[in-house]
Amino acid sequence: MSENLLEVRNLKKYFPITAGLLRRTVGHVKAVDDVSFTVRTGETLGIVGESGCGKSTTGRMIMRVLEPTSGEIVFDGQDITKLRGKELRAVRPKFQMVFQDPYASLNPKMGIEEIIAEPLIVNGVNRKQATERVIHLLERVGLRADDRNRYPHEFSGGQRQRIGIARALALNPKLIVADEAVSALDVSIQSQILNLMMDLKKEFNLSYIFISHNLAVVRHISDRVGVMYLGHMVELADKRSLYADPRHPYTEALLSAAPEPKRQGRRERIILQGDVPSPANPPKGCPFHTRCPKVMDICKVERPALKQVAPNHLVACHLYN
Amino acid sequence: MGTYVVRRVLGMIPMMFLITVFVFLIMHAAPGNAFDAIMNPAIKDIEQLKQQLEHNAGLDKPLWWQYVHWLGLFVTGNWGFSFNHHVPVTQLIGPAIRNTLILGILAEVLTIAVGVPFGIVQARNPYGKFDYTSNVVLFCLYSVPFFVFAIFMIYFFAIDLQWFPAQGSTGTGPGAGSIGDHLYHALLPALSLALVNSTVYSRYTRGSMLDVSRKDYVRTARAKGLDEGRVFTKHVFRNGMIPIVTQFGLDFGSLVGGLIITEGIFQYQGMGQLVIDAVNGRDYNVIMATTVLIAFGVLIGNLLADILYAVVDPRIRYD
């Protein structure tokens, strides 16, 4: 259980900004700036943060559909950062993705069987076996075997997301990145899908990276949670530890703002001043210092490293030095 | 904005260079050369004379040399001699450009003057009986090739009613060459070009106005009690015109194509007619000069349309 399935080291993604007559690169949008973490076999790592904090970019880099600027992604003991073309396609079955928009993630011109079977067909499984697998998967995600003859436009959002999950499962992956996988769904449907994902995790021996802006959703499904701000991982801890005892001022502010049904010790609502700075021009030192209620002098100069402050609890903040 | 214009202008230079290379190569690939067309085959020692002439003209030099030589002459305004008209090419091109500009501008003014207001009238009362009927009519009109219009124009207005001349760019007599005379001759060909093109503008104007009038800021303007006329002039019209400017830029190439055909049908002495005559008479110097100039014209026209677009639409930042 404690073995590392995925190791992400110093991952960066800079998008160049060009200007002027010769289209020189005058700066970079630092979407993800030096992020490191691990995912253990069988666990669910939640990643939370506001929109634009780089969480989706991180997910897509790990899935190798977006080229990292630098850093290393080691999956199952193999460095997959530099793989290309055929080599990359050979390892792809081991990690899959569930997408945010259940309407955009299914090809509207393809039948359901074709959609779910595609990963199988592409990887050389014959038609008959693929169909059997599709039926099994459909039933497993709570749809009927007959549904394979229908088209995406005949299904509701929740059903489509089930289809997307079935497709992700087709190749028996070890890791699934779910990028805002329930954000587009009605609240009542959200919990159904979350529960389905948790059941499937046991049955298929999966590990998840669950990316969401929704703290409650992440809390429901995750074992550990990482908090991202402006392209940086600011806090990474066990779920209980993080929600009960947030250390980073940003996490505190986030949690205090989230409505919680069974809040025990009353937290004071922390209201952050100002807006998130532009990732094209991030502040020097700690990325959060422009809005931090506990800002110190050192925060404006030096960027804090992610350090262990309690068992299984990492924080990047000068308060804990 | 300034940088944008500079970049666009600089971007034109390689394009112009490519155009000259292209035109030169096409002409070079043409079978035979200018001397074949003009020499009397009865001349004694024709081969020797031809070789002498070709040597003098540099035709035995390598291809790149010929190109550079020609380009040098072209840039300095030395466009050679028309074999058919027996005058320098520059002398032919001046009046031709003037006539084509008169026709082109008149056609474009008529197109916009007819098309845009019509589209606005449609958009003021959308999905009504008038809108529906006129849409069908416009769609049918749009499908009529403009040269068919031209033929009908000539038939009715020039031959039957005799209101306008059937061909030419100027008349004879004391009034010949005046501005009025020029416009009088340009009106019929301009109308035949404008009628079909204006249907395109009507459709775009209608669509664009309807798009804008569904926007939230227009609804807000209505909701705060602005009268319909003010809503239209201040909000709908201004924003609705932006796509029309784009359309104008996109049309520029096809406008030039239409001008060439129309000039051919009406025997109107502009650049188009000059090209057609030159091609038919194998007048190589004229073909090369006119082709390059027309291509440059399209290039500059597109540039102007792009700049106009940048001026009209404040949302677009060019840096």
Added chain:
Amino acid sequence: MSANTATATETQAQPRGRVSKSPTRLAFERFMYNKAAVVSVIVLLLIIFISIGAPLFTHLDPTHQYLMETDAPPGGVHVLGTDKNGFDLFSRDLYGGRNDLLIGFVDTIIVMAIGILLGGLAGYYGGWVDSLIMRFCDFMLNFPFLLLIIVLTSIFNSSGVWLLIVVIAIVFWPPTTRLVRGLFLNLRESEFVLAAKMAGAGPWRIMFRHMLPNIMGTIVVNATFTMANLIASEAALAVIGFGVQPPNPSWGNVLYDALDYFTLKGEPWVWLPPAALLTITILCINFIGDGLRDAFDPSFEK
């Protein structure tokens, strides 16, 4: 008997209730509801039939000059009379359609093929592939196309239709390529394309199995309008003497021979029929395109 039982069990295995319809099937059904479009299909088929089946309606040779009977009025052997060169007009109007439609169909196919291939590559790969293809497109778009056709056809003097087809294709591919590139570019970052990448599909499979079917509607609509444009453009060229070259007939070059005061004024049977045929053909194709656009409109599905 055994075959019968097999079908019976298979039918039972099918889901009961409503039949699932593919998006293409739904589009087709919507198209069939559009009266103007359906009528246009019928009229266009009729025009194609009289062009291809021209020998069924006239035994006269459209390329033969009846030099003793120039400028004959309609009637007798020459149903629509003859023109000033002695060509039989009725047969030229019928056979002429063959060339116009041939150019329209073949060039549309060539233009679409080039457009889908180059536009697809540019839109899918982006980067320098995109820049290269698009700069080339810009160049071709800036070059006045009619001029190019005029110069090329007259330089490589030939009365064959195929040279004209090639030259027109060279000139007409850029707008379609641009359109297709834009469509591919829109889909490039879409989630179902990412999903296909995650499934391990290669570039060709993604381009042709995933992206292309989703833009096929727009491409088909564009193809019909392009065809109308191509036919009109060839005719426009012919009207100034640079299209299909006589004695090979086309609607446009029949018009070209009618462009003089005498013919326009006194012999409408020379120019009215080809003008009408051209206009009706283009009108029908445009109506079909309009019907297809409504049929493929995806706003219905959401």
